[in-house]
Amino acid sequence: MVQVEPNQSQQPVNNDLEDNIKEPMNTIHSTDITGYHDFQVDASVADGSAGIAAVYKSDSNDADDFLATNHLRVKNVLQGELAAISLALSTAKQLGMERVAIQSDCKTAVTNLSMLLRTLLLTGPEFIGNSFKER
Numbered sequence: 001m002v003q004v005e006p007n008q009s010q011q012p013v014n015n016d017l018e019d020n021i022k023e024p025m026n027t028i029h030s031t032d033i034t035g036y037h038d039f040q041v042d043a044s045v046a047d048g049s050a051g052i053a054a055v056y057k058s059d060s061n062d063a064d065d066f067l068a069t070n071h072l073r074v075k076n077v078l079q080g081e082l083a084a085i086s087l088a089l090s091t092a093k094q095l096g097m098e099r100v101a102i103q104s105d106c107k108t109a110v111t112n113l114s115m116l117l118r119t120l121l122l123t124g125p126e127f128i129g130n131s132f133k134e135r
Helices: 016-020 078-094 107-131
Strands: 001-007 037-046 051-057 066-073 100-104
Touching: 037 078, 051 078, 066 078, 078 100, 078 107
Parallel strands: 037 100
Antiparallel strands: 001 066, 037 051, 051 066
């Protein structure tokens, strides 16, 4: 289960995290994300261990902001970045969010997921249903 921590503006978040933030993530959208719930994700990987995070910042109300985190074993940085994306998607699903935009600084993860989604959309529900059916 994902643990979601509400943002408490009166209390500092994680000092270690704040010390490592140098500048905000540049936002470049190829698609208009107006009306989407926007998550920023990242992973930090060292010695096969990853700390992952999904940050949600509401446009309308700071009280709705939150941070979801997890730690796990990974084989490489890409696996950690994909786990962070998965964390954002599973958190959004738990909260009933239907339209979600994910921002990631990992071009490889974004490119590969985009290609996979295009393939799934082009091949239709038959491919999806047959690929994930219990054998």
